Amino acid sequence: MHPSSAKIMDLLAAHGLHSQVRTLTDSTRTAAEAAMALGCEVGAIASSLVFLADGAPVLVLTSGSHRVDTDLLAGQLGARTITRASAADVREATGQPIGGVAPLGHPEPVPTYIDVELKKHGELWAAAGTPHAVFEISYEDLIAITGATEVAVEEHA
Numbered sequence: 001m002h003p004s005s006a007k008i009m010d011l012l013a014a015h016g017l018h019s020q021v022r023t024l025t026d027s028t029r030t031a032a033e034a035a036m037a038l039g040c041e042v043g044a045i046a047s048s049l050v051f052l053a054d055g056a057p058v059l060v061l062t063s064g065s066h067r068v069d070t071d072l073l074a075g076q077l078g079a080r081t082i083t084r085a086s087a088a089d090v091r092e093a094t095g096q097p098i099g100g101v102a103p104l105g106h107p108e109p110v111p112t113y114i115d116v117e118l119k120k121h122g123e124l125w126a127a128a129g130t131p132h133a134v135f136e137i138s139y140e141d142l143i144a145i146t147g148a149t150e151v152a153v154e155e156h157a
Contacts, residue, residue, distance in 0.1 A: 004129030008102050015145045019135045021128040029099030029131040031064025044121040048101040050090045053079035057093035061103050061148055062115040068153045076151045099131040103146050114148035
């Protein structure tokens with residue numbers, strides 16, 4: 001197992017969770033790829049996306065079936081602007097590569113927000129530090145281990 005994935009598994013265990021990290025032969029770099037490899041709905045993929053809110057990194061855990069409306073998110077966070085982080089920004093904030101960012105295990109705490117739409121799915125799948133590793137977790141446990149604040153990432157008609 002990759003050291004980053006082993007670290008995630010250790011952190012999950014430290015929180016009393018018995019979730020196992022699964023290393024897949026297929027890429028999980030995108031939510032669609034992860035869903036196909038796992039045989040689940042795209043919406044059950046908890047994508048960890050890094051944005052810059054007024055220049056400071058924030059982590060948004062969003063349903064794989066959603067696109068983040070940065071103006072909507074900015075309003076909820078009280079930020080003037082929210083932009084997508086560069087690959088270098090993501091690596092610096094999380095210590096992990098794009099496509100493999102886990103919701104935990106970062107060098108320093110990153111303010112974390114969670115898409116309320118993830119509640120609709122029983123079990124969620126999140127990246128475990130590499131583009132080929134994932135772990136299963138409930139919405140409630142994901143909030144508990146990350147301290148995430150609930151937000152809407154898309155407007156609903």
